[in-house]
Amino acid sequence: MKSLYNPALGIIICWTHRNLLAQIFRRSLATRYKGATLGLVWTIAYPLMMLSVYTFVFGVIFKPQWGNMTSGSEQIFFPLFLFAGLSVYNIFSESVGSSPSLILNNPSYVKKVVFPLELLPICHVLTTFCFGSVWIALMLLGIAWLGGTISIYVLFLPFPLFTLLLLTMGLSFILSSLGVYLRDTQYLVTIVIQIFSFISPIFYPLSSVPEKLRWILLGNPLTYIIEQVREICLYGRMFDWIVYFYTTLAALLFFQLGLVWLIKTKKGFADVI
Amino acid sequence: MHIEPAIDVQNITKYFEIYSKPSHRLLQMLFRGKKQFFQPYWALKDISFQVGKGECVGIIGRNGAGKSTLLQIITGTLSPSSGKVKNIGRVAALLELGSGFNPEFTGRDNVFLNAAILGLSHKEIVDSYDSIVEFADIGKFIDQPVKSYSSGMVVRLAFSVIAHVKADILIIDEALAVGDAYFTQKCMRFLRKFMETKTVLFVSHDIAAVNSLCSRAIFLEDGYVKVSGEPKEVTDIYLQDFYESVQGKSEISGGASSLKKEIVLPVDVEFKDMRAEYFLREPLRNDIRIFQFDESRASFGKGGCLIKQVFLTDENENPLNWIVGGEMVALTVYCHATEELLSPIVGFHFKDRLGQILFGDNTFLSYLEQPLHISSGEWIVAKFSFRMPILAPGDYSVGVAVADGTQHEHVQHHWLHDALLLTSVTESICTGIIGIPMKKISMSKIADFESFHKK
Numbered sequence: 001m002k003s004l005y006n007p008a009l010g011i012i013i014c015w016t017h018r019n020l021l022a023q024i025f026r027r028s029l030a031t032r033y034k035g036a037t038l039g040l041v042w043t044i045a046y047p048l049m050m051l052s053v054y055t056f057v058f059g060v061i062f063k064p065q066w067g068n069m070t071s072g073s074e075q076i077f078f079p080l081f082l083f084a085g086l087s088v089y090n091i092f093s094e095s096v097g098s099s100p101s102l103i104l105n106n107p108s109y110v111k112k113v114v115f116p117l118e119l120l121p122i123c124h125v126l127t128t129f130c131f132g133s134v135w136i137a138l139m140l141l142g143i144a145w146l147g148g149t150i151s152i153y154v155l156f157l158p159f160p161l162f163t164l165l166l167l168t169m170g171l172s173f174i175l176s177s178l179g180v181y182l183r184d185t186q187y188l189v190t191i192v193i194q195i196f197s198f199i200s201p202i203f204y205p206l207s208s209v210p211e212k213l214r215w216i217l218l219g220n221p222l223t224y225i226i227e228q229v230r231e232i233c234l235y236g237r238m239f240d241w242i243v244y245f246y247t248t249l250a251a252l253l254f255f256q257l258g259l260v261w262l263i264k265t266k267k268g269f270a271d272v273i
Numbered sequence: 274m275h276i277e278p279a280i281d282v283q284n285i286t287k288y289f290e291i292y293s294k295p296s297h298r299l300l301q302m303l304f305r306g307k308k309q310f311f312q313p314y315w316a317l318k319d320i321s322f323q324v325g326k327g328e329c330v331g332i333i334g335r336n337g338a339g340k341s342t343l344l345q346i347i348t349g350t351l352s353p354s355s356g357k358v359k360n361i362g363r364v365a366a367l368l369e370l371g372s373g374f375n376p377e378f379t380g381r382d383n384v385f386l387n388a389a390i391l392g393l394s395h396k397e398i399v400d401s402y403d404s405i406v407e408f409a410d411i412g413k414f415i416d417q418p419v420k421s422y423s424s425g426m427v428v429r430l431a432f433s434v435i436a437h438v439k440a441d442i443l444i445i446d447e448a449l450a451v452g453d454a455y456f457t458q459k460c461m462r463f464l465r466k467f468m469e470t471k472t473v474l475f476v477s478h479d480i481a482a483v484n485s486l487c488s489r490a491i492f493l494e495d496g497y498v499k500v501s502g503e504p505k506e507v508t509d510i511y512l513q514d515f516y517e518s519v520q521g522k523s524e525i526s527g528g529a530s531s532l533k534k535e536i537v538l539p540v541d542v543e544f545k546d547m548r549a550e551y552f553l554r555e556p557l558r559n560d561i562r563i564f565q566f567d568e569s570r571a572s573f574g575k576g577g578c579l580i581k582q583v584f585l586t587d588e589n590e591n592p593l594n595w596i597v598g599g600e601m602v603a604l605t606v607y608c609h610a611t612e613e614l615l616s617p618i619v620g621f622h623f624k625d626r627l628g629q630i631l632f633g634d635n636t637f638l639s640y641l642e643q644p645l646h647i648s649s650g651e652w653i654v655a656k657f658s659f660r661m662p663i664l665a666p667g668d669y670s671v672g673v674a675v676a677d678g679t680q681h682e683h684v685q686h687h688w689l690h691d692a693l694l695l696t697s698v699t700e701s702i703c704t705g706i707i708g709i710p711m712k713k714i715s716m717s718k719i720a721d722f723e724s725f726h727k728k
Contacts, residue, residue, distance in 0.1 A: 019389050019393075022395070031377065108374070112369055113366070115373075267352045271289060271352075
């Protein structure tokens with residue numbers, strides 16, 4: 001049943017409150033670009049703009065060494081490699097970046113009604129994934145348009161994305177809880193996310209990092225996810241399943257820990273908010 | 274066989290940690306239990322009570338007594354420091370104006386959201402949506418964002434949702450004060466129906482509402498239960514508490530008068546039976562029995578002037594022990610002053626069994642221009658002449674009080690909750706709480722409106 005040690009706890013919670021979850025999820029999607037004149041156009045405009053800027057800065061001005069590209073010249077495929085990393089990073093930074101204030105921004109759900117607060121981070125991350133997947137779609141479109149082949153392995157995209165989902169939800173659970181007790185959490189998180197953008201292989205490949213320092217990136221879960229996405233979309237080959245297994249297991253543990261942490265700490269929220 | 278109470282509150286205690294600086298809060302987390310960086314504020318101290326199914330319990334108390342905290346703990350949004358609460362059935366709570374409403378969303382969205390939070394499935398919400406909108410009666414605003422609503426509209430919508438979620442326990446915290454009279458009536462009607470089978474727990478400052486709706490009342494003071502019991506009893510004590518907080522502790526307390534100078538009136542007063550004037554025992558006559566004035570009944574006050582005797586008399590000033598509804602009577606109050614009173618006021622309330630005030634009056638306006646100055650040792654007699662209304666069968670009481678000052682600012686010297694007790698014993702023609710005897714009833718045919726009206 002609903003014991004804290006049940007590995008399917010997350011699924012049980014989602015199922016028990018499926019109606020409520022559907023409600024807040026729908027609202028969350030609807031209010032995203034509500035009131036903005038361009039509205040949903042921003043979901044496409046924003047990533048394209050970001051991509052252009054980064055391509056120019058890192059592809060033209062900085063000119064990193066990309067070495068082994070399987071097809072085409074550096075100029076054409078660099079933006080796509082960048083995009084793969086940026087897409088994953090975007091989902092990560094958006095989900096995690098605004099997590100600390102998730103529960104703080106809804107005091108009435110803490111004090112006025114009996115509300116399953118776990119739904120807030122779940123809904124938030126799911127929303128981010130929805131909008132973030134547009135980036136991935138754009139990337140695939142870009143590959144097709146620029147003459148590259150979309151290999152069959154692209155169908156395995158849900159796998160690394162699932163790992164990302166577990167990871168970001170776990171982080172969101174913990175950060176949303178911490179954010180209630182310590183307002184500083186928000187500032188810390190902003191800095192840490194910035195750091196992550198540099199210690200993830202977004203602007204440079206893992207191979208270009210000197211051996212001695214590679215451990216920094218290898219300790220970063222995003223590294224694996226980004227590399228896996230690149231393998232199947234751009235290099236047209238399968239990623240290493242053993243590596244995938246371990247990273248996903250770690251993400252699952254993280255998810256479970258985060259969920260249990262939130263459930264235990266939420267009893268004290270009403271006293272603090 | 275032990276029937277489980279709907280709400281079982283067991284030894285609930287709650288304290289809040291008051292930190293002088295936010296950094297202390299962090300230090301407390303690190304030094305768990307070893308050091309104490311906060312001042313505890315005890316909001317609730319060892320509260321226990323039970324509410325059975327079908328009961329309506331009203332919680333009254335001053336602001337800051339702990340009522341909202343208690344309700345939040347019972348609802349489950351706040352954790353107690355110790356003790357536990359057991360609820361049976363679905364709990365729906367209206368804890369504050371627009372609790373659970375998101376101001377950015379429309380009323381429609383909020384109905385779906387709130388109903389989902391309270392546990393309804395999507396299908397159930399869709400089915401009751403029209404009914405909810407109708408009950409709320411906010412017209413086209415249902416499709417406008419809630420932030421544009423007036424507070425009255427918010428409470429109408431919130432209550433409407435609560436009314437439709439098929440709850441077993443309803444918890445309401447002062448949120449109904451905001452609605453207009455029409456809406457309040459609607460709520461009361463709904464609550465009365467709801468209470469036939471389900472449980473209600475509510476906080477109110479409206480004594481009349483508590484008296485008329487609740488089967489039990491709890492008076493909370495400074496975090497503990499001061500009094501619990503019949504609503505009338507509890508609200509009487511609440512009233513006494515209020516006056517004492519304004520004018521200081523009563524010299525008169527409880528039933529016994531503890532003053533040194535006691536004056537006792539001769540008890541050999543002859544009582545007349547008004548019914549004797551009516552030889553035939555008419556079935557439609559309203560006979561009301563009066564029980565003698567008893568000084569030892571519940572009262573409070575400063576004690577500067579004491580009520581010594583209260584009679585209901587006929588037109589010839591004969592004290593009565595039976596009166597007939599519809600006849601002229603005079604309520605006569607005798608008071609003895611032990612202090613100087615600059616402008617005494619004598620007043621009375623006619624109340625029903627539940628403590629609801631049916632009618633009453635006082636001497637303030639009549640003597641506004643020329644206050645009656647009383648020296649210590651003098652007597653006052655106040656007389657109110659009126660036609661006794663027809664009373665529905667049941668028990669009634671007359672509360673009498675003598676005060677000094679103006680109607681808005683005065684010191685209560687002696688407030689007797691139930692100076693006289695009455696029982697109406699005949700099946701009468703009374704409709705409503707009291708019956709006003711009709712001076713004349715006529716019905717006739719007329720040709721048309723114009724010719725009759727111009728006469």
